[in-house]
Amino acid sequence: MQINKELFYQEVYQIVAAIPPGRVATYGLIASLAGAPCHSRLAGKALSQVPDGLNLPCHRVVNSQGRTAPGWEQQRELLQNEGVAFKSNGCVDLNRYCWNLNQE
DNA sequence: CAGATGACCGCAG
DNA sequence: TCTGCGGCCATCT
Numbered sequence A: 001m002q003i004n005k006e007l008f009y010q011e012v013y014q015i016v017a018a019i020p021p022g023r024v025a026t027y028g029l030i031a032s033l034a035g036a037p038c039h040s041r042l043a044g045k046a047l048s049q050v051p052d053g054l055n056l057p058c059h060r061v062v063n064s065q066g067r068t069a070p071g072w073e074q075q076r077e078l079l080q081n082e083g084v085a086f087k088s089n090g091c092v093d094l095n096r097y098c099w100n101l102n103q104e
Numbered sequence B: 001c002a003g004a005t006g007a008c009c010g011c012a013g
Numbered sequence C: 001t002c003t004g005c006g007g008c009c010a011t012c013t
Helices: A005-017 A027-033 A040-048 A074-081
Strands: none
Touching: A005 A027, A005 A040, A027 A040
16 A cells, blocks of 8 residues: 555545535546645546545546546436536536635 | 456457 | 546555
């Protein structure tokens, strides 16, 4: 092991919880902010194991293409409900809604 | 140790 | 949009 799983998970949760409404973040970005640039997969795994009680807006997390998670049809609706527009190809408009620390 | 798995990443067709 | 290919790395069996 080269990273602390629990610490990494907590970082991921904290970052996801900090995503403002109407914005989206990518797994890779979250992994980087959590201190593990190469562990984008773990970010996804971490989010797949998020306990319900944390009230985490994990629907604001998409992959680098702006695509939503497989087997999770609700995610797109939740994002649209928050004002995030989807392009005609079914991807989030990352050009507009990608979360930068600058524009919280 | 080896192999399989995964809410990933990028490119290509 | 889809599928396929390669890669990354933690986790489980």
